[in-house]
Amino acid sequence: MSSNPHPRGIAHVGVSVPEVEKAIDWYERVLGFECFMGPETVDGDEETQIGELCRDVLGEFESVRIAHLSTGNGIAVELFEFDEPEPFEEPNPKRPGYFHICVIDPDIEGLAAEIEASGGEHHTDIWELFPGQEYRMTYCKDPFGNLLEIYTHSHERIYSNQGDY
16 A cells, blocks of 8 residues: 555556657647647767667667657646657557557547547547436547547546446
C-alpha cells in the first residue's frame, strides 16, 4: 500500500506514430491539443543526457523524433516517431498493456465525425454507459491506427456513485 494519501496524477501518455509532424497537425487540428515542445530528434548514439536517457528507456535505436502536446486538462501526450519503426499492430484490448487514450467532448457525434472526416475512423457505435443517464462514449481511431475513446463527461463524474455495472 502506498504511503501517499492521495491518488497520483498522470503526467502524460506516450504514443508512437509513423510521422510526427502529421500527428502534431492532426492532434492540434482535430483534438485541439497544443504542441509545446518539439519535434526534437535524438540520435541513438548521442552522448548527451537525453541520448542516454532514451537508450535506457527505448533500447537501441537509430533515431527518434519526440514532440510534447498539452491537452485541455494539463495531461500531456508525448509523440514518438522512430527512424526504423516496427510494423503497426492493431490495438488489442485482450493483450496486456495500454491500448487507448480517452478524450472528453460533450459533442461526441461532432468529434467522431470530425475524426472520420480528417482521416481517422469512427470505430464503434455511440453507447449510453448507464441506461437512462446522459453519459455516453464511443471509440475512434486516429489516422495512424491508435484507438481514441471519447467520453461526454469526466471519468469521475460518469462512474462515481454508480454502484455495480
